[in-house]
Amino acid sequence: MQVVLPGDAVICATGSHPAPSPIPGADNPIVVDALDVLDRAVTVPKRVVVIGGGMVGTETALHLAENGHQVWVVEMLPQIMSDVAVTDLLSYLERIAKTDLETLTSTTVAAISDTGVEVVTPNGLRRIEADQVIMATGFRSDRSLYDALVEAGQEAYLVGDAVNPGKIMDAFHTAYRLGLTV
Numbered sequence: 001m002q003v004v005l006p007g008d009a010v011i012c013a014t015g016s017h018p019a020p021s022p023i024p025g026a027d028n029p030i031v032v033d034a035l036d037v038l039d040r041a042v043t044v045p046k047r048v049v050v051i052g053g054g055m056v057g058t059e060t061a062l063h064l065a066e067n068g069h070q071v072w073v074v075e076m077l078p079q080i081m082s083d084v085a086v087t088d089l090l091s092y093l094e095r096i097a098k099t100d101l102e103t104l105t106s107t108t109v110a111a112i113s114d115t116g117v118e119v120v121t122p123n124g125l126r127r128i129e130a131d132q133v134i135m136a137t138g139f140r141s142d143r144s145l146y147d148a149l150v151e152a153g154q155e156a157y158l159v160g161d162a163v164n165p166g167k168i169m170d171a172f173h174t175a176y177r178l179g180l181t182v
């Protein structure tokens, strides 16, 4: 049922979705998204490669490593979790040190196959055998509702991850700033 609500303007806080990955083999059946793992929508096997060592990928990998999985995190930047405060990073590194989690930094994934991933490390090519590959390579803003409203001539605004995928405080700030002007 479609209900039309009265209003002069619409504020779209429609969030974001996992961004599609251009890595060859990203559509392989062994690939799942980190959000599906965190939502427990999939049963994760023993050997797992997590692609993306930001906050979402590292938290997912650490959760799995602390629960008996053999986990590798592949991150193209020189450091994992470059998107968190240094105090948080230190506490995550302490937890990681108590597990067998292997982090490969300055490393990119070249291809995904049925049996694992090919990575390019600073020391050359390496193959990692795995039963599952978990994508945590970032998010893309969901602006579809906003675009449709603007197209229809409706006054509309974006806040939060729908502007740029970020953190909760970023979402608060965009909403606060808009609230001062709308």
Ligand SMILES: Cc1cc2nc3c(=O)[nH]c(=O)nc-3n(C[C@H](O)[C@H](O)[C@H](O)COP(=O)(O)OP(=O)(O)OC[C@H]3O[C@@H](n4cnc5c(N)ncnc54)[C@H](O)[C@@H]3O)c2cc1C
Binding pocket: 013, 014, 015, 016, 038, 055, 056, 142, 145, 159, 160, 161, 162, 165, 166, 167, 168, 169, 171
């Ligand atoms: C796994 C994970 C861990 C995170 N951890 C942290 C953290 O520790 N600290 C931190 O600061 N940030 C964290 N973030 C980021 C934080 O969650 C987001 O920045 C924040 O939730 C953005 O808020 P939002 O309201 O813009 O979007 P969202 O929280 O994504 O909310 C958007 C909502 O809009 C709904 N929606 C979309 N389209 C429609 C529609 N057409 N009609 C009705 N409803 C619709 C969606 O279902 C969703 O519920 C994390 C994100 C993820 C994915």
